[in-house]
Amino acid sequence: MKSTSGSARSGNDNQLLIHALTTSTRSPLLALARRIADAGCNLSESRVATIGTETSLMLLASGAWDALAKLETALGKLTRDESMRLVHYRTGPRENSSHLLPYLVEVVAADRPGIVARIVDFFSQHGISVEQLNSTRYHAMQTGAEMFQAQFTIGIPAEIHIAALRDDFLELCDGMNLDAIMDPVKF
Structure with a gap:
C-alpha cells in the first residue's frame, strides 16, 4: 500500500512546461489543451496573454512519465503543422511557498x-x-x-x-x- 501512494505522488511530480507563441488571431489554446488531455495528462496551471499582435501561452501539464512522453511527441507534430513557436521541457513541482x-x-x-x-x-x-x-x-x-x-x-x-x-x-x-x-x- 505504501508503494502505491509513493508511485501516485511520483506521477504528479512529472511535469512538462509548454510555452507557445503565435499571432493573436490563431490562439493554439484549444489544440494544446486537447493534446494534453489526449496524452492522458492534466493541465495543472495555465497563463494566456495577448501582447501586441501575439498570443503567449504558458501551460504546465502533469502526469505519468509515459503520458508526458506521449505529449512531447504530439507537441513535436503540432509544431510542424502550425505556424507557432513552441518550447517545452520537463520540470518539477514548485517548492512550498507557505512562508x-x-x-x-x-x-x-x-x-x-x-x-x-x-x-x-x-x-x-x-x-x-x-x-x-x-x-x-x-x-x-x-x-x-x-x-x-x-x-x-x-x-x-x-x-x-x-x-x-x-x-x-x-x-x-x-x-x-x-x-x-x-x-x-x-x-
Missing part, C-alpha cells in the same frame, strides 16, 4: 523607461520574489499623456516587517513620482 505572504502592488505613472527595473530591483534587494507581473502603456483620457500601469504579485517572506517594507517602497515610489499601493492579496 511567503502574497501581496499585490499596483503602480501608475507617467510612462518613462526604467520603472519596472527599479521596482524589481527594490524587491530583489529585500529578498522578495515577483510571482506575477502585468504591465501596460496607455494614453490618459483627459490629457492624452503616455501612462504606465503595472500590477505585481509578490511573495514577502514572513520574517520581513511589512509596515517598514511598505514605508520604504512608498518612499521609493514618491521619489520616482509614482502612484502606488501595496496590499495583501484577497482571495
Whole structure:
C-alpha cells in the first residue's frame, strides 16, 4: 500500500512546461489543451496573454512519465503543422511557498523607461520574489499623456516587517513620482 501512494505522488511530480507563441488571431489554446488531455495528462496551471499582435501561452501539464512522453511527441507534430513557436521541457513541482505572504502592488505613472527595473530591483534587494507581473502603456483620457500601469504579485517572506517594507517602497515610489499601493492579496 505504501508503494502505491509513493508511485501516485511520483506521477504528479512529472511535469512538462509548454510555452507557445503565435499571432493573436490563431490562439493554439484549444489544440494544446486537447493534446494534453489526449496524452492522458492534466493541465495543472495555465497563463494566456495577448501582447501586441501575439498570443503567449504558458501551460504546465502533469502526469505519468509515459503520458508526458506521449505529449512531447504530439507537441513535436503540432509544431510542424502550425505556424507557432513552441518550447517545452520537463520540470518539477514548485517548492512550498507557505512562508511567503502574497501581496499585490499596483503602480501608475507617467510612462518613462526604467520603472519596472527599479521596482524589481527594490524587491530583489529585500529578498522578495515577483510571482506575477502585468504591465501596460496607455494614453490618459483627459490629457492624452503616455501612462504606465503595472500590477505585481509578490511573495514577502514572513520574517520581513511589512509596515517598514511598505514605508520604504512608498518612499521609493514618491521619489520616482509614482502612484502606488501595496496590499495583501484577497482571495
